[in-house]
Amino acid sequence: MLNKFFINIIISILLIIYSHTNANEPVDIWSIDKKESENNSVNTNLDNNISDETETIVIEENLTNSIEEGEITNRRKIVGLYDPEENGFALEMWNNTDPKKIFELSKKINNMDLSEDAKNIYTKLLLTNSYSPSKKKDEKNFLDMKSNWLIKFRDIDLIKEYLKKNVDIEPNEQLTKFVLDELFAINEKKQACEFLEELNTNFKDNYLTKYSIYCLIYLKKNEQASLRYDLEKELGYNDPFFEKKFQFLLGYISNSTDTSEKDLLNLHLSFLTNKEYKYLPNDKTPKLYWRYLSSNNLLESANNIDIEDENQISLLEKATHQGHYDELDLFNLYKKFQFSVDQLLNIEVEIKRISKIQSRALLYQGILLNNDPNTVTSLSKLLKESFEKDNIPNAFNRELKKILENFKLEELSSDLTEFYSKSLEQESLENEIKFNNKILHQSKLVKYFGRESISKKKIEKDLNNYLKKIKKSKKNYLITKDIVLIEAMVSDGIEIKEEYKSLYNSKENTIPTDIQVLINDQEIGMAVLRLIEIIGQDKIKDLGSETLYFLINALNQMDIDPIRNEILYSVLPLRA
Numbered sequence: 001m002l003n004k005f006f007i008n009i010i011i012s013i014l015l016i017i018y019s020h021t022n023a024n025e026p027v028d029i030w031s032i033d034k035k036e037s038e039n040n041s042v043n044t045n046l047d048n049n050i051s052d053e054t055e056t057i058v059i060e061e062n063l064t065n066s067i068e069e070g071e072i073t074n075r076r077k078i079v080g081l082y083d084p085e086e087n088g089f090a091l092e093m094w095n096n097t098d099p100k101k102i103f104e105l106s107k108k109i110n111n112m113d114l115s116e117d118a119k120n121i122y123t124k125l126l127l128t129n130s131y132s133p134s135k136k137k138d139e140k141n142f143l144d145m146k147s148n149w150l151i152k153f154r155d156i157d158l159i160k161e162y163l164k165k166n167v168d169i170e171p172n173e174q175l176t177k178f179v180l181d182e183l184f185a186i187n188e189k190k191q192a193c194e195f196l197e198e199l200n201t202n203f204k205d206n207y208l209t210k211y212s213i214y215c216l217i218y219l220k221k222n223e224q225a226s227l228r229y230d231l232e233k234e235l236g237y238n239d240p241f242f243e244k245k246f247q248f249l250l251g252y253i254s255n256s257t258d259t260s261e262k263d264l265l266n267l268h269l270s271f272l273t274n275k276e277y278k279y280l281p282n283d284k285t286p287k288l289y290w291r292y293l294s295s296n297n298l299l300e301s302a303n304n305i306d307i308e309d310e311n312q313i314s315l316l317e318k319a320t321h322q323g324h325y326d327e328l329d330l331f332n333l334y335k336k337f338q339f340s341v342d343q344l345l346n347i348e349v350e351i352k353r354i355s356k357i358q359s360r361a362l363l364y365q366g367i368l369l370n371n372d373p374n375t376v377t378s379l380s381k382l383l384k385e386s387f388e389k390d391n392i393p394n395a396f397n398r399e400l401k402k403i404l405e406n407f408k409l410e411e412l413s414s415d416l417t418e419f420y421s422k423s424l425e426q427e428s429l430e431n432e433i434k435f436n437n438k439i440l441h442q443s444k445l446v447k448y449f450g451r452e453s454i455s456k457k458k459i460e461k462d463l464n465n466y467l468k469k470i471k472k473s474k475k476n477y478l479i480t481k482d483i484v485l486i487e488a489m490v491s492d493g494i495e496i497k498e499e500y501k502s503l504y505n506s507k508e509n510t511i512p513t514d515i516q517v518l519i520n521d522q523e524i525g526m527a528v529l530r531l532i533e534i535i536g537q538d539k540i541k542d543l544g545s546e547t548l549y550f551l552i553n554a555l556n557q558m559d560i561d562p563i564r565n566e567i568l569y570s571v572l573p574l575r576a
Helices: 006-021 101-111 116-127 136-154 156-166 175-185 187-197 206-218 222-234 239-249 262-273 287-296 310-323 327-334 341-345 357-369 371-388 399-406 414-425 443-449 458-471 480-491 498-503 513-520 526-534 547-558 562-570
Strands: none
Touching: 006 458, 101 136, 101 262, 101 526, 101 562, 116 136, 116 156, 116 526, 136 156, 136 175, 156 175, 156 187, 175 206, 175 262, 175 287, 187 206, 206 222, 206 239, 222 357, 262 287, 287 526, 310 327, 310 357, 327 357, 327 399, 327 458, 341 357, 357 371, 371 414, 399 414, 443 458, 443 562, 458 480, 458 498, 480 547, 480 562, 513 526, 513 547, 526 547, 547 562
């Protein structure tokens, strides 16, 4: 170990080096945790009418600062991932809104089961670079709003990108811990440690300090790990459990059998340093721990579970639902149950007399023993309903599909067809567009909203030619989706000849009053939040024409063209 004198020399050298280095320059992962200091730029602008004692604060150009009750609001952070113009937003899109209203609606949306369409818009909105609400005290809540959504969204690659881009502005410890824990939980320690090294940041959080030191050891940088640990100890870091593990991993002590489940890293270190250690999860075990145990093959084999122990079987069912055990592990266990011939012949009666777990085992055995499509499907339906009633529906997904795939829809009675179709339903891949020039919103004019670059002059000519044909023909007419297309183009400056404007009528007062007020008051971020709330769990393609109309109308008014175009290109054309 380094003695205190040597440590003080190192600290002095590092401080001298730091004094000649830009404050924003990345710091080595093992360097001393520095206290951030604020430096206000002061400019003594000489003026004959101002005394020498007057302090003049220099406010940098293009920065939004406000003076409230004699206090100067510091520069607001701009934290995000996307440039505003990329999605049609602006840096100031939250400026005119009461922060309390933003946080309340965001919290409500976070509790909703959003569709992929709504998630997509919400993610773009929150991760677009923008000023936080004007009051400094709300800045943290604004940043937490972004972090909370990222954690719920659970896209690790997206979070990593977000953190790397903003680490010098806002070293988000909450998100960093989330990423490291999630990667460790799926046995991606190398990826986690390399990511932490890439951030190249000293965190104040003790848990991240512990991760940083362990990762240096994992990456075989023992000298740096030792130096980092000694420096942290000098600065007051104290964790007896981790100290023992650290000393063992570096070979300073011969064994370390202590165990701890305080956090995921402690759990990992317990397994790593004690080969005899066993951890038995229960109902209160965090999902994170379940994933870690499953990914590292540390879960008890389902074959070892006693069928008389229904508590353990119940735990296995829940773990299967969460994806920690394979469905086959559970259903092979169901095969071990012993039932009489009479029970197997009268399944629907018997399942009412026995426990839920026994009934599920009986239903599954009945499925295996029957060949009749209607009987098998009926028993499968009862088994699926049993899992759903206990809030563990995902325990019977893949096996259900395997069972039903043995039959055809026409083999089943009418009361089972809906269950059959729903169970085998899969998200279809996006098919290619099939243009139909007989219908305006399905014509090649839709290409304007795609990524293909088409001149407005050409689109303007093609649109007017199409309207000319409609005017000449009594058979053709415009429906709501046609009007949506036309008004989106008009919003972009494409001109329609006066003689064709009478072919359609704009729908007035279709936007909910509160959203229209938000748009009028330039509360753009808040207005988009309301649109996301309205979309909710629905796919945009499933929205009614009237809802689609006001949605596009609102986006037109706010000039949010990229998101509008993405919606229109996915909704309007016919896909084969």
